[in-house]
Amino acid sequence: MSTEKKEHVVSFFDPAYQPVSVEEDELLSEVLDATNSPLLFGCRTGICGTCVIEVEGELPPADDDEKELLEIYAPGNPNARLACQIELTSSIRVRPLNFD
Numbered sequence: 001m002s003t004e005k006k007e008h009v010v011s012f013f014d015p016a017y018q019p020v021s022v023e024e025d026e027l028l029s030e031v032l033d034a035t036n037s038p039l040l041f042g043c044r045t046g047i048c049g050t051c052v053i054e055v056e057g058e059l060p061p062a063d064d065d066e067k068e069l070l071e072i073y074a075p076g077n078p079n080a081r082l083a084c085q086i087e088l089t090s091s092i093r094v095r096p097l098n099f100d
Contacts, residue, residue, distance in 0.1 A: 008090055
């Protein structure tokens with residue numbers, strides 16, 4: 001049985017930021033904070049809305065609590081997610097909602 005952890009790549013719409021590898025069990029918020037990514041994190045529990053992003057790629061569906069908050073912070077945006085709540089299952093491309 002292999003003990004290698006699966007890695008996924010998080011890339012950014014802003015080319016000024018290099019893609020980041022994230023191991024499957026690592027918290028996305030901690031890895032992105034450590035790499036000075038363009039994504040900001042506040043409470044890390046999904047209630048402040050600081051980390052609302054647009055995602056390109058496959059993710060498990062948001063749970064009911066996250067969906068409720070996304071209706072407030074990003075109404076009508078089907079690609080919006082709370083970065084602090086994401087469990088990576090594949091590589092994704094992301095940007096903050098305020099990205100120009």
